[in-house]
Structure formats: C-alpha cells, structure tokens
Amino acid sequence: xxxxxxxxxxxxxxxxxxxxxxxxxxxxxxxxxxxxxxxxxxxxxxxxxxxxxxxxxxxxxxxxxxxxxxxxxxxxxxxxxxxxxxxxxxxxxxxxxxxxxxxxxxxxxxxxxxxxxxxxxxxxxxxxxxxxxxxxxxxxxxxxxxxxxxxxxxxxxxxxxxxxxxxxxxxxxxxxxxxxxxxxxxxxxxxxxxxxxxxxxxxxxxxxxxxxxxxxxxxxxxxxxxxxxxxxxxxxxxxxxxxxxxxxxxxxxxxxxxxxxxxxxxxxxxxxxxxxxxxxxxxxxxxxxxxxxxxxxxxxxx
Numbered sequence: 001x002x003x004x005x006x007x008x009x010x011x012x013x014x015x016x017x018x019x020x021x022x023x024x025x026x027x028x029x030x031x032x033x034x035x036x037x038x039x040x041x042x043x044x045x046x047x048x049x050x051x052x053x054x055x056x057x058x059x060x061x062x063x064x065x066x067x068x069x070x071x072x073x074x075x076x077x078x079x080x081x082x083x084x085x086x087x088x089x090x091x092x093x094x095x096x097x098x099x100x101x102x103x104x105x106x107x108x109x110x111x112x113x114x115x116x117x118x119x120x121x122x123x124x125x126x127x128x129x130x131x132x133x134x135x136x137x138x139x140x141x142x143x144x145x146x147x148x149x150x151x152x153x154x155x156x157x158x159x160x161x162x163x164x165x166x167x168x169x170x171x172x173x174x175x176x177x178x179x180x181x182x183x184x185x186x187x188x189x190x191x192x193x194x195x196x197x198x199x200x201x202x203x204x205x206x207x208x209x210x211x212x213x214x215x216x217x218x219x220x221x222x223x224x225x226x227x228x229x230x231x232x233x234x235x236x237x238x239x240x241x242x243x244x245x246x247x248x249x250x251x252x253x254x255x256x257x258x259x260x261x262x263x264x265x266x267x268x269x270x271x272x273x274x275x276x277x278x279x280x281x282x283x284x285x286x287x288x289x290x291x292x293x294x295x296x297x298x299x300x301x302x
Contacts, residue, residue: 023059023061023063026054026063027063027064027065030052030054030063030065031065031067034050034051034052034065034066034067035067037050037067038050038067038068042068046072046242046244047068047072048068048069048070048071048072048073048075048076048079048239048240048242049066049067049068049069049070049079049083049239050066050067050068050079051064051065051066051067051079051081051083051085051239051279052064052065052066052279053081053278053279053280053282053283054283055280055283055284055286055287062081062279062280062283064081064279064280066078066079066080066081066083067079070083070238070239070240071240071260072240072242072260075240076239076240079239081278081279081280082222082237082278083237083238083239083278084222084224084234084237084238084239084276084277084278085238085239085276085277085278085279086238086241086262086266086273086275086276087273087275087276087277087282088269088273089187089272089273090275090277090282090285091225091269091271091272091273091274091275092190092271092272092273093285093289094209094213094225094271094275095190095193095194095197095205095209095271095272096133096193097212097213097289098197098208098209098212099129099133099193099196099197101212102197102200102201107200107201108129108196108200109129110128110129110130110133111128111129111130112128112129113125113126113127113128113129114126114127114128114129114132114192114196117129117195117196117199117200118192118195118196118199121166121170121192122172123170123171123172124137124139124192127139129193129196131189132189132190132192132193132196133189133193134183135183135184135185135186135189136182136183136184137186137189138179138180138181138184139169139179139180139186139188139189139192140169140176140177140178140179140180140184140186140188141169141184141185141186141187141188142165142166142168142169142186142187142188142191143187143268144177145168145169145175145176145177146252147168147175148165148168149250149252149253150252152253152256152268153252153253153254153255153256154255156256156259156261156264156265157229157264157265158265158267158268159228159265159267160265160267160268160270161267162191162194162195162270165187165188165191165268165270166188166191166192169188187269187272187273190271190272191270191271191272193271194270194271194272205225205227205270205271206225206226206227209225209271210225213285218284218285218288219281219284220277220281220284220285221281222277222278222280222281223275223276223277223278223281223282223285224275224276224277225271225274225275226266226274227266227267227270227271227274228265228266228267229263229264229265229266230263230266230276234276235262235263238262238276239262240260240262241260241261241262242258242259242260242261243256243257243258243259243261244257244258
C-alpha cells in the first residue's frame, strides 16, 4: 500500500544465456543505468535505493545490481543484494497458491462460498473463493475506509487482527463502504482468504506458508512472514520505507508523512502484504509461479 521501501525491482529473464558477453558486462551496463535513474528520479520519487535481480534460465546465479542507500536522504549504508524489502502485495501470490494447493488436495473448492467457510460474514455469503482471489467479490478494501486511516495514523504500531480489519467494511456495521462493482482491488478479499486457509487447515497462515514455501524446496531462505512487528534480525537488513503520499483522500495519514516505518507493525497488511524478502528470492518465487511447480499439493512438492 503506502509504505514503500526504496525502489524494488525483480525480473525474470527468459534468455538461455546472459547477454552482452557475460554476467560481468551485463551487470556493468545495468549498474550504470540504475545509478542514472536514481540520480534523475530519486528526489522526485522519494527513492532511497534501487535494486535489480535478474535470473536467466539455466543459470544458477542471479545478476544483481544495487544503487543508493538504505535510508532516504543519504542515510544508512549502501544497498546490497542481501538487503530485505517489504514486498507488499507480492504476498498475495503466496495466499492464492496456498488456496490452489488446498483445492488440488481436495480440501476445498474455489467455487465454494464464504457462506460455507465463513458464515460469520452473512452479508457476503454468496461470494465465492474464486471471486476473492480475482478481485471481483464486490467487497470494499478496508484500507480505503476513513476510520481505518485515522486509526493507523494515530497508532501506527497497533496490532490488528483480521477480524478487526474486515470489520471496517462489513455491512453489518453502519460505517461500511458501499459495495464495489466489477474488478476492484481489495485487501479485504485476501484477509478473508487467510481466514479460509486457517479454517480449512486448522493451522495459522504463518505456519502454512512456512511449511509449504519458506521451509520447502523452492530455495526461499531469505523470505519472511510476520503478522506483526519483525524482529531486529530482520529489520536491521531492511531498506527503510517511507510514506510520502499527500493525495486527496489520504489527509488522515498526514501524521505519517516522511516517517520511516520500517520498524512498524505490518499487522495492518497481514497476508495481503506483510512479507519481506530479498530480490533473489523473489525471482525464485516468480520462476516457481510461472512453471506452476508451486501450485501442486505440498506432498507433490516435498
């Protein structure tokens, strides 16, 4: 959402061999390009760092280039490939794949409804799991709710539960936003998907994605999920993130303008956007997604 950590770029190349005469030559060209972009756009876009990781098919090593520093305004230390970033809504792919694995295992079906899995939300009882995943549910985004924005600005480190976040748009309460139409991006959809995962498995979301992906054979050794505040061992490696959005409708968030929120709680995002990772890990994850190797049941992946 609004809490960006520098500039995060992860690319998957479909080339069989590195271009430009080898990895070193390619890295040199990319380094020059990245530094030029940061010099030209860093101040205008409030970017403290720019990082790039490219994976070539058949090559076990990534080409990594980094520019800038870990804190805005020239602070911190130079950014490197070992830095962690908040990966935001890339988190949603882990949620969607978990749902698809559960479907492949026969635990659920994405044609089933919230009425079957989450009857505590009767206003949305006809919404299917499929519509949650593809953003056509009609359920508004809780982080568009004025009450939510005010609450986050006043207590940025508050520990939120999914139920508390969903309540900001639940029609049973008078302050709920009106339903959306057609395709409409909504973090609420994925909080509801999180609850379905937990109900279907009997385990926490964190436990499920850890055993399915983070501790599996995908090589995601530098990817982490925490539903609240990350430990110092993680935040000390993170590029700082800042809120610089003064757009109309976000007036409630003005107390956060210019603040470094790296150490804050990500419970406001949870499985809709709470993960942190390195760029190399993101390329591994993207390859697994496009090869469809991670959508099979865990028993097949192990």
